[in-house]
Amino acid sequence: MIGDPWQRQRLLDTFPFLHETPEAFRAELFARVTLVRLPVGQLICHDGDQCTQLPLVLTGTGRVYKLGENGREITLYRVHPGESCVVTTSCILSGRAFPAFAVCESAVEAVVVRPAEVRRWMATSERWREYVFGLIAGRLQEVFGVLDAVLFQRLDQRLIVYLLGLSETGSEREIHMTHQALAVELGSSREVISRVLKGLESQGLLRTTRGVIELLDIPALELRAREV
């Protein structure tokens, strides 16, 4: 139950589609959900687990990833505020096991919904259905995109695209990230990332120091990312 008016407002603002639901729906939502706080690194789902609740993220981000036997891993997607791990939803609605890992990348505040409500609201709320399906389709596209990248794209180009994406959102040419972290994002291994970065550095496209990658020639990097 969420009683605090301020918390209620925050929930509505983080999940804008709720504004368009009937008063009664929101009242039921406030009555049925609970607020949880999870620390950094908290494991939310283990590969093969049954999901028992659906978390709607208010603050912080979750990371969903696949882990291989050899210890290598790859990030599939992130769950940001206003989103939810809809793979969980589909597992709840179908009673299947969750096929990956999910972990709190930063401290997370989330509102958890029980399976009974997830199901019921699918029947009673048009908006809820739209919200859930929008997320599912989005995740599917992300995962399909990852598969495409892994299978069909060269690692140096994937790495460049990833770095350029980071520098764009951060509006910074300096990226603070270890080679290991990059390997995890792209599903590669540290050594290979190091080698690729070294190659790019030797061509003067970027510069690396411990924990930092500085993009020197962004136009050239963009070119390189697109070439055959």
Add this chain to the structure above:
Amino acid sequence: MIGDPWQRQRLLDTFPFLHETPEAFRAELFARVTLVRLPVGQLICHDGDQCTQLPLVLTGTGRVYKLGENGREITLYRVHPGESCVVTTSCILSGRAFPAFAVCESAVEAVVVRPAEVRRWMATSERWREYVFGLIAGRLQEVFGVLDAVLFQRLDQRLIVYLLGLSETGSEREIHMTHQALAVELGSSREVISRVLKGLESQGLLRTTRGVIELLDIPALELRAREV
């Protein structure tokens, strides 16, 4: 519209969940859908397309796959009778583009549902929702499994697992399939499949002739598929 009582019965038998829906729902379904026949090789969805209808497969199978720029491809999953391409569903419900290709692997008879009905039935029929979510979750698991295999498993083992799977369902030791077809299933290339098969052949685990692979030592193959 499907009027023919025999066709109606066939539809109900292929999609058993329909038996559990109210009479009124089935009546509406029969009234709103149309039967189509598609020839082998017919392209159903193009990567990036908007989906405009949901096909429920009665006979035949569809194949959903990703195609890389270099021409390599990988099969993501198949759509069998009684199933539907639910990725299409999620695209319809969210208005996103379909992120892969879909093609008729054999001649397909399907019943097509328009987006308006797909949406409406999500609201009106509990059974329909269950059906759709069951399929979505199943596909997600399949695609996640493919990603896992591609990233973390060795090709020889994936190939063996695939071949053993075929020989099991066919209860045959002889598999009629070209190296190219195997490459497409596993997202590899013909040359590599040839090499791996050659290796297995030289170890006496199987024998290859043009278009045919004969599994000679199934226990040894099973062992090999599990080793580190």
Add this chain to the structure above:
DNA sequence: GTCGCTTGGTGACAAAGTCACTGAAGCGCC
């Protein structure tokens, strides 16, 4: 038979992953 198509084989190379090891930077602590 010959022609042409499909299928499979091969060698050389490039890209990526693995393993074992080294070295270097940062940090806390005394």
Add this chain to the structure above:
DNA sequence: GGCGCTTCAGTGACTTTGTCACCAAGCGAC
């Protein structure tokens, strides 16, 4: 400052996988 620890990065040797170009074997049509 110096010491020790941990984290991060670099390297070389090797394996696996993908790519390219080209050739050879099988098979059907005529």
